Amino acid sequence: MDKTFGALLARMHELRDLGGLIALATWDQETYLPPKAAESRAFQLSTVQGIHHERLVDPRLGELLAWAAGNPHLTDDQRAMVRVLAEERDRAVKVPKALVQALAEAQSRGLVAWREARKANRFSVFQPALERMLALRREQADAYGHDGERYDALLEGYEPGMRVARLSPVLSALRDNLIPLVAALQSAPREVADLFEGRRFDPETQWRLTLRLLGDMGFDLEAGRQDKSIHPFSSGQNPTDVRLTTDLEEGTLSALFSTLHEGGHGLYEQGFSPAHFRTPLANAPSSGLHESQSRLWENQVGRGRPFWTHYFPVLREAFPQALADVDLDTFYTAINRVSRSLIRVDADEVTYNLHIVLRYELELLLIRDELPVDELPAAWNERMRRFLGVVPPDDTQGVLQDIHWSWGEFGYFPTYALGNLYAASLYRAAQRAMPGLEAGLARGELKPLREWLRTHVHAEGYRLPAEELVRKVTGQGLTDVDFLAYLKSKYGALYGVKL
Amino acid sequence: MDKTFGALLARMHELRDLGGLIALATWDQETYLPPKAAESRAFQLSTVQGIHHERLVDPRLGELLAWAAGNPHLTDDQRAMVRVLAEERDRAVKVPKALVQALAEAQSRGLVAWREARKANRFSVFQPALERMLALRREQADAYGHDGERYDALLEGYEPGMRVARLSPVLSALRDNLIPLVAALQSAPREVADLFEGRRFDPETQWRLTLRLLGDMGFDLEAGRQDKSIHPFSSGQNPTDVRLTTDLEEGTLSALFSTLHEGGHGLYEQGFSPAHFRTPLANAPSSGLHESQSRLWENQVGRGRPFWTHYFPVLREAFPQALADVDLDTFYTAINRVSRSLIRVDADEVTYNLHIVLRYELELLLIRDELPVDELPAAWNERMRRFLGVVPPDDTQGVLQDIHWSWGEFGYFPTYALGNLYAASLYRAAQRAMPGLEAGLARGELKPLREWLRTHVHAEGYRLPAEELVRKVTGQGLTDVDFLAYLKSKYGALYGVKL
Known part of the structure; x- marks a missing residue:
């Protein structure tokens, strides 16, 4: 050879x-x-x-x-x-071929059972498929090998190098900080109404705005594209061909935020070094770090006051009737409304990670075989009450809401929280490096941030593991300090409370 | 094993x-x-x-x-x-690997040289690349094997079973019949003006009409789709996923005809038997037979009076201003205007095959090495004069007009003529089998024809070679009799001459 x-x-x-x-x-x-x-x-x-x-x-x-x-x-x-x-x-x-095939079959069956369970609104319909999937994933974890913690072997598939021993303390501390923070915001004197109820935003105008946003972010529409799909997603594999999708709904402006989110993923994919094209280095080192880029653009940038200082006038020009009675302050407050929702994908920045910690704790117990599957709905509801103070009225709005487990994705949920924590730390580092960053955002200048992220994060590709890369850029590894400081500063001001 | x-x-x-x-x-x-x-x-x-x-x-x-x-x-x-x-x-x-690679390289270079030659408007720029390609194709023909006629080995790639010994007499006779026929039409008393000059047809309205036509033809838009591209094409490989494209131009209605054309290809692909899915039988037996389906829908149906009896009112409703002064007769005549054009892709049904026979004769000589490549432009122009009575003013409008040779496609051109001949024979057989066919077309009923074609042609897949299948359906193999009868009847009436 x-x-x-x-x-x-x-x-x-x-x-x-x-x-x-x-x-x-x-x-x-x-x-x-x-x-x-x-x-x-x-x-x-x-x-x-x-x-x-x-x-x-x-x-x-x-x-x-x-x-x-x-x-x-x-x-x-x-x-x-x-x-x-x-x-x-x-x-x-x-992983032996027989196990690969068994997993593929269990995924198909899991998806079908999950859909049926949602239709029947009963977890028990899904339970046997989930038990089978858990057994196969444990078998797979053992095939991969681990130091006694099977979950580590699964987590490795999404967040290479991360371990339960490192992750659990961070997420537990985050949970313990967020629970009182959410409570404090809920009892704050200021009430924030739902601005979008009853308003209508022409989908074609939204579409043009999303394309403008992508261009302003520096997403290269000659090396990528945006299309429509039922659920927004981004698809990379090739820095010159990065495809994003969005979903336009007349009754919300969620397409703008999903475009910023997917655009953040897209900038990562477009930012790999040409020297790494067609090699394994043209990859993010982890799902969490990839998610940090989407979260940073969606939240730190896209739900921030500087961004809307520039874009709210643009938005009002686009939808003069729907937003006739709305000003920047009202809009900015409304898009940062905190509520104890039952559904993860609808959650705001403050409560979102509690939804994640809940899932992480439960799937860790499931993989460890420390929680009987028939007790999962009760364990879910108990944590919802404890973390967020609300209890799902049924399984569809509770334990059956996410597709991930039906597909056997154990180890993926925590990467969402890692994305949020890394996003806050990276944004803080960008602020330190570029003192005029937010003044620029307020003038609609998004590209300097893209340049900074490209240089320090994207162009690195998969040369370093995620946490090591973050440490190189921010001076510290995984931490909830920047994220909590960000939340307290932003939401304290928004809700008029000391956090 | x-x-x-x-x-x-x-x-x-x-x-x-x-x-x-x-x-x-x-x-x-x-x-x-x-x-x-x-x-x-x-x-x-x-x-x-x-x-x-x-x-x-x-x-x-x-x-x-x-x-x-x-x-x-x-x-x-x-x-x-x-x-x-x-x-x-x-x-x-x-074919040895080295030859495969040499051909791929020659194709890339051929394409580049052809584009440069067109830009310079000089055949000599393309000549060396064409000579190289011819040498490689001869080598490839020898690798495939043949009985002394190299062209047969290349033709086999597009029209399995067809041979020069069978094809040449048919195409020569066709040529000898068409030349006087074209001359007779040119000297006919009736003059047909160019109807489309200066008229404008809204592209979005055209797009909706093309989709309606596809639906009316029985093209299943849940098992296929239509998109836009610079050159219309159809893409099969899978009967549940057949993709067509069209090109909308404001100044013409050519999109309607190209949709009928590609739709004809598409119906063939959708019509394969489910028993043949994912096997080599879910294929047309030849390019010529595939082309017969597109030509039949574009020409026998789509340039016929019965079809427009139903669709002209639809068209005038879609473009009330552009067609305000046009009636069915004028329109029907205009879309069947015969002219001695220099460009194959613009040619009408009558002159089209003369463009093909010209190319066939020349590429047969080239592959046989009986025509020095530097004499090709002169040979082209001499035949244009003899066949059509016009001579290209330059190479770009002459020998350089088609992409095929730059890509090394020798043996493909005759399949266009085969498509025209088979289309006429199959349409005639359909008329015999369904006496009410054209009355139905005049009522906008296109699906009975699709059903007949599906049953007798499409569902057969690649069980039989093309000519054998045509013989089974029509009672005879390759012939120009039906095609010439069709032309004489239609164009005699149109131009008011006895042909």
Whole structure:
């Protein structure tokens, strides 16, 4: 076998190209696929994913990676490529084919059972499928290997390097800080009404605004695009072809925030270094760090007063009738309304992480086999009462609300909270580095922030693990300090209370 | 190795799924791909085409096919699948890898040189690339094997089973019939003006009309879609996901005709038997037969008086201002205006095949090495004068007008003429089988024709070679009799001459 770095690179390119086709076929599935083609698309995806897996576990790739790992003449980037691909390959090799197939089948069945359970509004309909999925995920965790904490092996798939021993104390402290903070805001004298009730915003005008926002953020619409889908998402795999979607609803302006969110993901994908194209380094080091970019643009920027100082006049010009009686202050307050909602995806910045900690605690117990599955709804409701002071009236608005567990995604939820914490720390670092940042945002200048993020975060790709990269940029690793300071300062002022 | 038909079928499915992804990536390239992603898409396509080729030439597939070919227990359909895939595989195996690469490179260079030559308006700029391509195609023809006629080996790639010895006499006779026919029409007393000059048709209204036409034809928009692209095309590979494109131009109604054309291709793709999905039988047996379906809907139906008896009032309602002074007769005559144009893609039904015969004669000479490449422009112009009585003022409007040769497509042009001849024969057979066909068309009933074509042509898939299938349906093989009768009857009446 030809053992050169060029031969290894050719295999990296091939894997990346296959990944790009998988991303295209998945994007198409959610945007333009004719309804009757669902089954044939599933076949196509299964075939190309199978070939991707086959190429990844190919023993000759293993030999090349072993050779490269022992080669003292590689550059730092080449060494990082070898490390990242070797880790991905090792995980793929460890799961026996029978388990891969059993998991795929359990995912299909899980999704069906979850949908049926929601229709029946009864968790018990979903319970057997969830039990089966948990058993398979534990088996998979054991196949990956761990130091006694199975959840670590699953978390590794989304947040490489993160461990329960590191994560739990941070999230528990965050929970213990947020519970009284939410209570204090709820008992604040200032009441914030729901501004959007009954107002109408023309979807076509919203669409043009979202495209303008993307352009203003510095998202390159010649190296990406935006389309419509039922649920907004972003799809990368290739820095010159980054696809975002949004969902336009007449009764809200949520499309603007989802565009800022997906645009944040999109800027990350477009910001990888050309030197890393078609290699494993053109990747975020973790889901949490990826999420930090979407959250930063959606929340720190997009729910901030500087941003709307510039854009509220634009918005009122776009919707002169709907916003005739609204001023900047009212609008800014309304888009930061804190409420104890039952549904995670509707939650505000303050309560959101409580929804996450709840799920993290429960899935950790489930994977550890320390919570019988039939007790899950009660455990959910008990935490909802304790964390947020509200109790779901039924399972659909409670334990059945998210799709993740039906698909067997255990270990993914905490990355949302990591995204929020990293976003706050990175934004604070940007503020320190650029004293005029918010004055610029108030003039509609979004690109300096993109440049700073591109240089310090995006262009790094997957050279460093997420927390290490954050430490390099902000001077500290994972912490809730910046996030809590951000919340207290912003919401104290908004609600007129000392937090 | 597991020698069962199931194992062979799994390989057919895999090849078909890969083909579907190639089709998707190609469609996306022409519709939604961000401009800066052109290079990465080329990489992705090259990778997946390489894997398709690798799977096709896999010796184990060869063993399975050999086993299946000798198995007496297969059904007729299974036997046909084995035959079709074995033929495709044999051709792929015969071309050495170095030649495949040389051809790919020559195609890229050919395209660049052709574009430059058009810009410079000088054939000589393109000549070296064309000579190189011809040499490689001859080499490829020899690799495929032939009985002394290299062109046969290339034609086989588009029109399996067709041979120069069968094709040349038909096309020569057609030419000799068409030349006087065109001359007779040109000297006819009736003059037909260009109706479209200066009129404007709102593109959005055109778009809605094209979608209505597709629905009326019975094209299933839940198993396919229409988008916009610079050049209209259709993309199959999967009967539940058939994608068409159109190009809307304000100054013409050409989108309506291109939708009928691509819709005809699309109905073929949607009409394959579910029993053949994901196998080589869900294919037209030849490009010519595929083209017969597009030509039949565009010309026999879409430029016919019965069709416009129903649709002209619809059209005038859609464009009341642009068509205020036009009646059905004027419109019907205008869309069938015969003119000696220099450009093939602008040609009418009568002159079109003369453009094709010209190209066929020239490329046959080129492949046989009987025409020096530097004499090609003169040979082109001489035939234009002889066939159509006009001579191109420059190379761009002459020998450089088509992209096909730059891409090395020798053997493709005649399939356009085959499409026209087969279309006329099939339409005539449909008329015989359904005496009320044209009365129905005049009431806007297009679906009975789709049903008849589906049953007799589409659902057959690739069970029989093209000409054999046509013979089964019409009672005769390739012939110009029906086509010439159609032209004489239609254009004699239109131009008021006895033909």
